[in-house]
Amino acid sequence: MTEVLRPRHSALVRVTHWLITLSFLALLVTGVEILISHPRFYWGETGNVNTPALFRLAIPSSRDTVPTGYGYVLPDQNGWSRYLHFEAAWLAVLTGLLYGAFGFFQGHFRRNLLPASSDLSPMRLATDIARHLRFRRPSDEEAWSYNVLQRLTYLLVIFVLFPLVIWTGLAMSPAFASVFPAAVTILGGRQSARTLHFFVSIFLVLFLLVHVLMVYLAGFRKRVGAMITGRLAQPKERA
Amino acid sequence: MSKISRRKLLTTGLLATAGATGLGVAAKLAERYGLIPPDAGVLYGAGETLTYAAHRILTRHTPVHEFARSQISKDPFANEVSPLGAEFQRSQAGGFADWRLAVDGMVARPVSFSLADLKSFPRSSQITMIACEEGWSYIAEWSGVPLAHILNLAGALPQARYVVYRSIQPDWWDSIDMADALHPQTLLTVAMNGGELPVPFGGPLRLRVPRQLGYKNVKYITRLTLSDDLKRFGKGLGSAAPESGYAWYAGI
Numbered sequence: 001m002t003e004v005l006r007p008r009h010s011a012l013v014r015v016t017h018w019l020i021t022l023s024f025l026a027l028l029v030t031g032v033e034i035l036i037s038h039p040r041f042y043w044g045e046t047g048n049v050n051t052p053a054l055f056r057l058a059i060p061s062s063r064d065t066v067p068t069g070y071g072y073v074l075p076d077q078n079g080w081s082r083y084l085h086f087e088a089a090w091l092a093v094l095t096g097l098l099y100g101a102f103g104f105f106q107g108h109f110r111r112n113l114l115p116a117s118s119d120l121s122p123m124r125l126a127t128d129i130a131r132h133l134r135f136r137r138p139s140d141e142e143a144w145s146y147n148v149l150q151r152l153t154y155l156l157v158i159f160v161l162f163p164l165v166i167w168t169g170l171a172m173s174p175a176f177a178s179v180f181p182a183a184v185t186i187l188g189g190r191q192s193a194r195t196l197h198f199f200v201s202i203f204l205v206l207f208l209l210v211h212v213l214m215v216y217l218a219g220f221r222k223r224v225g226a227m228i229t230g231r232l233a234q235p236k237e238r239a
Numbered sequence: 240m241s242k243i244s245r246r247k248l249l250t251t252g253l254l255a256t257a258g259a260t261g262l263g264v265a266a267k268l269a270e271r272y273g274l275i276p277p278d279a280g281v282l283y284g285a286g287e288t289l290t291y292a293a294h295r296i297l298t299r300h301t302p303v304h305e306f307a308r309s310q311i312s313k314d315p316f317a318n319e320v321s322p323l324g325a326e327f328q329r330s331q332a333g334g335f336a337d338w339r340l341a342v343d344g345m346v347a348r349p350v351s352f353s354l355a356d357l358k359s360f361p362r363s364s365q366i367t368m369i370a371c372e373e374g375w376s377y378i379a380e381w382s383g384v385p386l387a388h389i390l391n392l393a394g395a396l397p398q399a400r401y402v403v404y405r406s407i408q409p410d411w412w413d414s415i416d417m418a419d420a421l422h423p424q425t426l427l428t429v430a431m432n433g434g435e436l437p438v439p440f441g442g443p444l445r446l447r448v449p450r451q452l453g454y455k456n457v458k459y460i461t462r463l464t465l466s467d468d469l470k471r472f473g474k475g476l477g478s479a480a481p482e483s484g485y486a487w488y489a490g491i
Contacts, residue, residue: 034372034373034374035374037372037373037374038371038373038374038375040374040375042375045306045310045368045376045378046310046312046368046376046377046378047375047376048312048314048315048316048371048375048376048377049316049375050314050315050316051312051314063373064319065316065318065319078372078373078485079480079483079484079485079486080282080283080484082372082485082486083281083282083283083286083287083484083486084283084286086283086286086287086290086491087283087285087286087287087289088286089286090286090289090290091286170491172370172374172491173490173491174303174368174370174449174450174451174452174490174491175294175297175298175301175450175451175490175491176294176297176298176490176491177303177304178298178301178302178303178304178450179297179298179301181304184304190368190370190376191376194374
């Protein structure tokens with residue numbers, strides 16, 4: 001007998017999830033490589049080693065023109081890093097557009113991510129936060145739906161952090177800025193865009209770490225399995 | 240069961256054929272409209288092609304932002320250059336009086352200009368930003384002859400698609416497409432912030448391509464070659480940059 005089961009995650013969510021994972025990791029590694037060629041940050045339009053930095057990272061650089069205080073220069077990795085950074089960005093943006101269209105037109109956002117208004121009461125939120133802070137392992141029924149904190153976090157990542165990281169990244173492109181100069185000036189200038197790009201990336205990395213930690217706490221094999229195959233393993237006693 | 244898989248097979252087959260045909264047509268159109276960069280064949284060429292094509296569709300004629308005089312950087316940074324050879328130093332000792340800019344390739348009249356010639360041509364000035372791929376930037380006032388003016392004087396042939404430019408430093412050569420070459424803000428720069436263009440900033444002659452990052456703004460320019468094909472220059476990737484792992488197009 002064949003059982004027709006509703007998958008935990010639709011095929012499109014699963015495929016786009018892993019494509020975004022792949023592109024995000026590539027963007028992260030190459031972003032760090034590009035960053036170490038100038039680990040100094042500025043605000044406004046301009047900034048270079050002759051001008052004071054807003055802040056700088058206490059790391060060596062891959063350029064001997066940057067006064068880091070370290071006696072050595074890391075190897076230059078910017079060539080392939082820039083190539084791969086933009087290729088991965090294309091993958092992320094195209095995947096994001098596909099996911100976004102699916103989310104709106106197939107009701108994924110409305111059904112699975114938009115929190116019920118009853119869940120947004122301070123009481124409910126406080127209970128949920130407390131539950132998370134105690135690292136309580138969720139019950140098996142909960143594996144079929146996202147809780148309110150998950151929903152809010154995913155919405156923040158999808159509709160705020162990802163658009164911001166793309167915007168601040170594009171604002172650093174001189175050719176893009178020639179088409180949409182306001183996209184740079186609104187941010188406060190090219191160097192401001194670069195600094196914001198760094199901070200939004202930090203928030204995305206924080207999300208990644210917490211996300212993986214939560215998956216681990218909820219049962220790594222089972223949850224990752226569900227995101228790969230779509231099937232949620234049945235509880236042991238019923239197997 | 241077998242019916243479903245046959246239908247599935249047919250649909251998949253049709254979709255795959257349509258997809259392959261679509262890609263083939265897209266590739267032909269991209270080639271026709273000059274949307275394929277010369278380094279499209281490198282490891283990350285797919286992303287590079289998407290970037291260059293998107294930028295060429297969006298930015299063929301757009302001007303970069305020109306800043307107010309008050310925004311000129313007080314501390315511009317001249318990135319380090321590899322040691323300048325004896326040929327440069329001899330010319331520098333003579334005040335660059337013997338500096339020549341040769342224009343050849345697909346032109347009706349191959350010519351050569353002295354610095355004095357270049358300085359006598361109609362001058363254009365712009366207060367624009369130069370940004371390095373590393374992340375830093377500064378704003379300066381650049382003045383010089385629009386590259387388009389030089390190409391007109393030499394009589395650029397209509398089939399020319401790229402301008403290859405060379406520096407007195409043999410390892411530094413690059414190229415831009417006609418959209419950037421004919422762009423009114425692309426300058427053969429001879430002056431900066433109201434004075435002579437200092438040697439560390441590329442004096443006596445630097446090509447300013449303000450819609451691209453610093454490394455396309457090659458210093459110490461000696462020769463321009465117009466061509467319809469970049470295959471026969473260097474390793475055929477369009478410039479020295481991809482030969483050391485950097486993208487040919489640096490608008491991002």
